Amino acid sequence: MKFETPATTNPIDQLKVVGQPLDRVDGPLKTTGKAPYAYEQHEAAPNPAYGYVVGAAIGKGRISSMDLGQAKAAPGVLAIITAENAGKLDKGDHNTAKLLGGPEIQHYHQAIAVVVAETFEQARSAAQLVRVKYEAAKGSFDLASVKDSGKKPKEGFGGPPETAVGDFDKAFAAAPVQLDATYTTPDQSHAMIEPHATIAAWEGDKLTIWTSNQMVGWGVGDMAKTLGIQKENVRLISPFIGGGFGGKLFLRADALLAALGARAVKRPVKIALQRALMINNTTHRPATIQRIRLGATKDGQLSAIAHESWSGDLPGGEPETAVSQTRLLYAGANRLTAMRLAELDLPEGNAMRAPGEAPGMMALEIAVDEMAEKLGMDPVEFRILNDTQVDPEKPERPFSQRRLIECLRTGAEKFGWDKRNAKPGQTREGRWLMGMGVAAALRNNLVMKSAARVKLDKSGHITVETDMTDIGTGSYTVIAQTAAETLGVSLDKVTVRLGDSTFPVSCGSGGQWGGNSSSSGVYAACMKLRAAITLKTGLSATEAIFADGKVSAGGRSVSLAEAAGDKGLEVEDTMEYGDLDKKFQQSTFGAHYVEVAVDSFTGETRVRRMLAVCAAGRILNPKTARSQVIGAMTMGVGAALMEELKVDKKRGFFVNHDLASYEVPVHADIPHQEVIFLDETDPISSPLKAKGVGELGICGVGAAVANAIYNATGVRVRDYPITLDKLIDQLPAVA
Amino acid sequence: MAAAAMRSDVHAQTETAPAAVNPVTAPSLAKVSLKVNGKACDLELDTRTTLLDALREHLHLTGSKKGCDQGQCGACTVMVNGRRINSCLTLAVMQQGSEVTTIEGLGTPENMHPMQEAFVKCDGYQCGYCTSGQICSAVAVLGEIKEGIPSHVTEDLMKPPSWDSSEIRERMSGNLCRCGAYSNIMEAITQVAGGRA
Structure with a gap:
């Protein structure tokens, strides 16, 4: 099926199942410990050997010699x-550094060996x-020290490296009110709770891996390429x-x-990356240095907007595209965005x-908050x-x-924004300085080609198969809802099977496109099955009504x-998209409101x-979507207050590479969270009229916290995370 | 950090590093008997085997999760003799004769524990990987409050701890959830607590 014109009325609009706040279909498995993750395949891959990974102890250089004698014995x-001894290995298209290093070492904790032994304890010891x-x-x-050597990166996922409209320099110079400030964000880690883990087994020249991976298709392609096999x-x-977040x-x-270990020992091998290895061995969100300049008229109309961002990565890597939202979020006739990418020898960003x-x-x-002030x-x-209803770079x-x-107005009303004292440092509650902050949220809505197979068996049961993944996002559930709605059956008549490369290739889980695109x-595929059913039963395809497990038309059921x-019947189809995403800018929007208390x-x-108020198209399942948003808000609090990979600038690695020293929010850090979804459909996005929502929730949260801290204390911190050491010497006198 | 580095942050040592490793010897095996979810289990294990790996790799009870293997995330939380512990931080041989309750012992998909039901209803999980630990901790937390065991935030040690959200949040803070389901987890626990308190 090709989606080329905006959606009209279709079976999804019935909203009997889609749009309902249903419990996750995989809930009973996950809450009873019965959902099998990658490392937990005792039946499918019996008698495994265990691998333990050795990581490089330098940030850059070469292995001059390696003595395996004692370990082998x-x-x-x-x-x-x-x-x-691994044989010739290529590098995957999606990897920047080699996954097995040596003799050249590209980054700290790059894997340089895996020890395979009968037991985990033996492998670890050896x-x-x-x-x-x-x-x-x-x-x-x-x-910071190599920033100025940064080069213009090539155009990538985040759009062109530079954009310009009008004459920024002139407009900024002429603006009666100006802001020119520099902000920094640190390197951050996904820190998902399930480590990267795999069991590999060979049968002849065929390799099976049970692994924890968001993008099945990419994983297959890069494994084949790396090993040089089909x-x-x-x-x-x-x-x-068990969590991905891009990692x-x-x-x-x-x-x-x-895979290499299993080939060598001719039996299944299982490996989970050791927690303390994960942060330097795998990828992270790169640090940024961002300069923002805003020029406005005295009545608050933005006339000049510039956002420049510097980040670093290993040679061949990509920039953190931190200027993306600035191209779209606010009106303003004169604009400039630019990214520069410097070479760093830290682990892969x-x-x-x-x-x-x-x-x-x-x-x-934060810059917008500063300008408003x-x-x-x-x-x-x-x-x-300064809102705009058109792409400000391409009106x-x-x-x-x-x-x-x-979103902003609804949030202000629900949150009690009118009770905020605009003058910072004025509101006290005992020893606590109280403040409120707001930020807008924008995250683009991407639509991706995605295929599925749907089977109908003689008992009337539906089975959906697609290589889509569920990383906690609720894919199992929204896919089941989509099939149930389209085919007019109840949810218990649908089985969803995901995450297997023998199933049709999906969009995978990333970029908040997964829920909308995979569904x-x-x-x-379900519409194709409907056609097959009407053809087989001789019912009129245009009149057929699918409801209550039956298809009816012309008085016959x-x-x-x-x-x-x-x-039974079995069909397969792929949803592909035309150019609606070119003709229209598709984004999701929100407003974050935060209240903080800062210990004086x-x-x-x-x-x-x-509180988050979100406008993200049709919400396929308000329960799982809300969870996506509160989870993202939680990660946003982490980014604002605690998350920072500390760089050892001499030896070149992230020092705090475990879950005790890389701090993430815990129960005690997170209050009750409110989420409001505006009642919305976006027929330009997809037949489901839905959009992404999983990433919208994190966009802007950090700034809303920062702005609330400023409102509470009068201290403006522009370097994340906002830890107490950055506040304490500037807080108002206590007594 | 240093202790963690010794344990699982294996990077290859340079030859100039102090040789802290003992001579190579065959593993010591030991017999250990546990009562897991009401069932007697006799095992012969490498003495270095953690309770967590005994459960996951030897008894194939994979509901208890390995998130960090160094006591930092709480995903491996189980109850031993009625108290919750990080099962990655105890060796199986240290638990000779212990009664262990894992997530599988609390309920099954067909017959769920009230806490498991509340987690489903309140969507107190997303990826599901910390969930077993969260649920085991939650069940134990309510027991601890009921028994009058104080926490870091208990204001008056002479009075029974309250059932309010700050007590529960504090006690649950050893169980990390990177998906950020905390607000929903609290709702689930509060619902169950409300039914019991």
Whole structure:
């Protein structure tokens, strides 16, 4: 099916199942410990050997010698794989650094060996006996010091490296009110709770991997390419994924090393990356330095907007596209955005939840707050005044839907924004300084080609198969809802099977496109099944009504079980898109409101209340969508207050590489969270009229927290995270 | 950090690093008997096997999760003799004769524990990987409050701890949820607590 013109009325609009706040269909499995994750395949892959990964102890350089003697002689050791004995390996299209390093070391904790042994304990013990000599090379590890060597990156996922409209310099110079400020965001880690984990098993030249991966198709392709084998010989199974956030978009060392290990020892090998290895071994969200200049008239109309961002990555890597939202969020005739990418020898930078917008809005939405204050305007009203209904860089492109103003107004009313004292540092509650902050949210809506197979059996039961993944997003559930709605059956008549490369290729989970795009692929397949059913039953396709497990037309009614017959019916289809995303700018919008209390003695910030108002098209399941948003808000609080990978600038690695020292929000940090979805459909996005929502929730949250802290204390911090040391010496006198 | 580095942050040591490793010896095996979810289990294990790996790799009870293997995330939380512990931080042989309750022992998809039901109803999870630990902790937390065991935020040690959200949040803070389901988890626990308190 091709989606080329805006959706009209279709079976999804019945909203009998879609749009309902249903419990997750995989809930009973997940809450009873019965959902099998990658490392938990005792039946499918019995008698595995265990792999333990050895990571490089330098940030850059070479291995000059490696002594495996003692390790090989250790009890239970079956094999040790290194670059020297692994055979010829290529590098995956989605990897920047090699997954098995040596002799050249590209980054700290790059895998250089895997020890395979009979038991986990033996593999772990033997891994300690691998002796390596290095020749360390001088590396580049400090973004601030190499920033000016940054080059214009090539055009990538986040659009062109530079854009310009009008004459920014002239307009900025002429603007009666100006802001010129620089903000920094640190390196951050996905820190999903399930480590990257894989079991690999070979049968002849065919490889099966049970692995934790968001993008089944990419994983198959990159495994095949890395090993130099045919894609057809790789099967990737990823039924449950214990969190990804972008960190499991790619083939990683656990998968490759398990495959190499299993080939060497001729039996299944299982590997989970050790927690303390994960942060430097895998990818992270790169740090940014962002300069924002805003020029406005005295009445608050933005006339000049510039956003420049610097980030770093390994050679061949990509920038953090932190200027993306600034191209779209506010009106203003004279504009400029630019990204520069410097070479760093830190571990590989890559996508983490809302790449680009998440750190970009952490900066932009403080700048907007600062500008509103300079103008003496309420920050909500300032944003509303500068709203735009067209792409400000290409005014001929309207937004498909843009209800940012309604998000802001609804939020202000529900949150009690009128009780905020615009003058900072004025509101006290005992020892606590109280403040409120607001930020806008924008995240683009991407639509991706996605395929599915749908089967109807003789009992009237529907089975959907697609290689889509559920990383906690609710894919199992919204796909089941889509099939049930389209075919007129109840949810318990649908089984959804995901995460297997033998199923039709889906869009995968990334960029908040998964829910809408994969469900649209399932919708396409279900519509094809409807056609097959009417053809087989001789009912009029145009009149047929699918409801209550039956198809009816012209006074005749046939149950789906009967229509299926003994052989059943099976169809496959792909949803593909025309150019509606070119003609229209498709984005999702929101407003975040946050109240904080800052300890007037210690500078410790506690988040008291949070509200997000979201306009993100049709919400396929308000329960799971709400969870996506509160989860993203939680990660946004982490980004605002605590998350920072500390760089050892001399030795070149992230120092706090575990869950004790890389702090993420815990229960005690997060209050009750409110989410409001505006009642919306976007027929330009997809037949489901839905959009993405999983990343919208994090966009702007950090700035809303920062702005609330400013409102509470009068201290403007432009370097995240806002830890108490950045506040304490500037807090108002206590007594 | 240093302790963590010794344990699982294996990076290859340079030859100039102090040789802290013992000579290679065959593993010591030991017999251990546990009562897991009411069922007697006799195992012969490498003495280095954690309770978590005994459950997951030897008894194939994979509901208890390995998130960090170093006591930082809480995904491996189980109850041993009625108290919750991080099962990655105890060796199986240290638990000779213990009664262990895992997520599988609380309920099944067909017959769920009230806390499991509340998690489903309140959507107190997303990816599901921290969930077993959250639920085991939640069940234990309500027990701890009921028994009058104070926490860091209990204001008056001479009075029974309250059932309010700050007590529960504090006690649950050893269970990380990176999907950020905290607000929903609190709702689930509060619902169950409301039914019991």
